[in-house]
Amino acid sequence: MKSKTILFVALILSQVLWAQTRNTFTKTPQSDCNAAVRLPIYKSFRYGAVAAPNSFGNVQEITSTQSGLTFAKEHHTAWYVLNFSKGGDFTFKINPIDSTNDYDFLLYKVSDSLYCNQIKNQKTNPVRNNLSRNNLKTKGVTGLRIDATNAYSKPGPGAQFSKNINVQKGEQYVLLIDNVYKNGNGFSIDFELNNAISIKGEVKDDNGKPLVAKVILTDSLGNIITETQSSTNGNYEMTAMVQENKNYQLFISGKNTFFETVPIKGNQPNRELKTTLPVLKKDKTYKLEQINFEPNSAEPLQEAYPAIQNLVRLMTLNPELEITIEGHVNGTTNTGVLLTSEADVKRHEEIALARAHKVASFLKAANVDDSRYEVKGFGSRQMLFPNARTLAEQKANRRVEIRIK
Numbered sequence: 001m002k003s004k005t006i007l008f009v010a011l012i013l014s015q016v017l018w019a020q021t022r023n024t025f026t027k028t029p030q031s032d033c034n035a036a037v038r039l040p041i042y043k044s045f046r047y048g049a050v051a052a053p054n055s056f057g058n059v060q061e062i063t064s065t066q067s068g069l070t071f072a073k074e075h076h077t078a079w080y081v082l083n084f085s086k087g088g089d090f091t092f093k094i095n096p097i098d099s100t101n102d103y104d105f106l107l108y109k110v111s112d113s114l115y116c117n118q119i120k121n122q123k124t125n126p127v128r129n130n131l132s133r134n135n136l137k138t139k140g141v142t143g144l145r146i147d148a149t150n151a152y153s154k155p156g157p158g159a160q161f162s163k164n165i166n167v168q169k170g171e172q173y174v175l176l177i178d179n180v181y182k183n184g185n186g187f188s189i190d191f192e193l194n195n196a197i198s199i200k201g202e203v204k205d206d207n208g209k210p211l212v213a214k215v216i217l218t219d220s221l222g223n224i225i226t227e228t229q230s231s232t233n234g235n236y237e238m239t240a241m242v243q244e245n246k247n248y249q250l251f252i253s254g255k256n257t258f259f260e261t262v263p264i265k266g267n268q269p270n271r272e273l274k275t276t277l278p279v280l281k282k283d284k285t286y287k288l289e290q291i292n293f294e295p296n297s298a299e300p301l302q303e304a305y306p307a308i309q310n311l312v313r314l315m316t317l318n319p320e321l322e323i324t325i326e327g328h329v330n331g332t333t334n335t336g337v338l339l340t341s342e343a344d345v346k347r348h349e350e351i352a353l354a355r356a357h358k359v360a361s362f363l364k365a366a367n368v369d370d371s372r373y374e375v376k377g378f379g380s381r382q383m384l385f386p387n388a389r390t391l392a393e394q395k396a397n398r399r400v401e402i403r404i405k
Contacts, residue, residue, distance in 0.1 A: 025049050025186055029078035029177075031057030033116035036079035036174065041167075042086045044192040044243045049097065052184030053078045053177075061120045062106075062176075069126050069152060070106055076184060080175040087168045088193040089241055093143040094177060098185035102134040103142055107165070108174040115174055127151070127173075128165055132158030146194060146241050164194070194241045195266065199250065201273035203234045205257055210234030211277060213254035214317055217264065220247050222306035230254075242266040251310050252277065258286050259314050261307075280321065285403045291359065293398045295330070296347075298354035301395075308359060311402065312366045315373075322372045322405040327356035330397035331380025336387040338380070345379060353377030359400050 027050040030037050035057075039047065056074035065072045084090075094103050107128040108119060118124045130153040134140040138160050145161035153159050167173070177187075203213040215236050216227040225248065230236035242248055244266045250273075253259035257277035264271065288307045293300055300308065315321055329348045331339050339348075356375035363373055385393035 025051040027051070029053040031055055031074075031077050031079065032059050033061050033079050033119060033174070033176075034059075036081045038081045038083065039191070041082050041084045041090070041191055041193065043245050044190070046188055046190050048095075048188030049186050050078065050188065052076065052101070052186045053179060054182075054184075059120075061116065063120075064122075066122045067125060068154065069129055071104055071131060071155070071178060074176075074178055076179040076182070078177045080177070082173040082175055082191075084167045084169060084171045084173075086193060087171075088166070088195050088244070089146065089164050090167045091144045091146060091164045091192045091194060092175075093141055093145075093190040093192075095188045095190065096134070096140040096185070097187060099134070099140040100181075101140060101184045101187070102180040103140065103187060104131045104178045104180065105129065105142065106176045106178075107144075108176075110172050110174050115172075119174065119176075128162050129153065130158075130160070130162045131155045132160065135160050143190075192243055195244050195269065196239055197242055197264070197266065197269050197271070198237070198239050199264070199271045199273065200237045201230070201235070201252075201271075201275060203230045203236070203252060203254065203275045203277060205254065206276055206278050211254035211257065213252050213257075213275075213277065214313070216251040216313070218249050218251060218306060218309075220249070220306070221302075222249075222309040249306055251313060253310075253314055253317055255318060256280055259310055261289065261310060280318070280404050282404055285326075285401055287399075287401050291400045292395050293355050293400075295394070295398065296351060298351060298358045300358065308362050311359070312362055312368070315363060315368045316366065323374075324403040324405060325356040325359050325373055325375045326382075326401045326403060327352035327354070327359075327375070327377045328382055328397060328399050328401070329355075329380050330385075330388055330394040331383060332386075332388045332394070332397075334389070334394075336389040338386070348379035349377050351377075352379050355398075355400055 027048050029050055031053050053076040056077050062070055062074050106126040109127045128151055130142050132153040142160050144164045146164050148161040148163045151163050153162055203211045205211055210233050213230045217225040217240055226240045228236050228238045246266045248264040250262040250264050252275050257279055260275055291304045291307045329352045331348050360375050383397045388394045388397055
């Protein structure tokens, strides 16, 4: 009897755990316009995950193709009313959990409470749509994007994104999302408000000489947003569309100088900068901020990739530059005790060298001649924090540095 009871409890627990791992949806779709989910839009945020809509609801609001701008009918739909309490260039991404789900959308601008009847009776046209076939290579993602060129996309093969739209404070829009096929697996939506920022600056070397320098604005992952070059008097100016609640980085480097990176916040519309770049000197060590690694691994932390890309840019801008890539580890326990056994020392040397090789692999991928760089591993012999106790100190020790030959 006891064994049967234990088996019964185990079965119940397994069903509960299965349900918890399967049901990760935090939002429920509404498939009729008059029950649409109302969303205030005043910053960039992710909505969802949303359970898959399973029908068109109680009312079929879309009943025929309208001027080639709508689908012929609703299949499995989710309705949203977007109320903007802040203006800007509006974009969004619909992210299917299952890339085989084919999500289309219509976006209407509305001005009064009669919008459901106006949409149903075809008294208003969508201001944006995307009806193109889902693209498995891009995981079925669709939406609006800054660099898209067309406001509308017809059924069949086509662009996965339609053009962004400029919204004003107080405006209201209706977003209708339709999954063409049955048995969908849900989605999330990334809503994004993009604002223009302006950056002006002056670049000199550490001798006070104005520099012609490369200036590149990237996102937190190192992807280029925009770039320019300073004039012969060292001055530059750039504008870009960014998301207010995200962080960016400005990369600045001239020929025969090391680079500087400046953090840029999306909520700062205007920046004026004065930058002094150190002239590259032989046999001097230059630390690239945030080229740090996972513990006991040659895998860089996610935050390290922008700095690695900056090194690639430095080597590309200075084709005669030769460097040594120096790998290091944290060689202490969590209590700051140095690990000195023969096995530990050997393991540290191997990891440090592997980290240097990992960074070198990015230079190789960028076609930087391998005669211009060499790799060395220093194990735990040159730790920044010889008795590292905190996680921050241990992370700082797990690094790669660059020495000019």
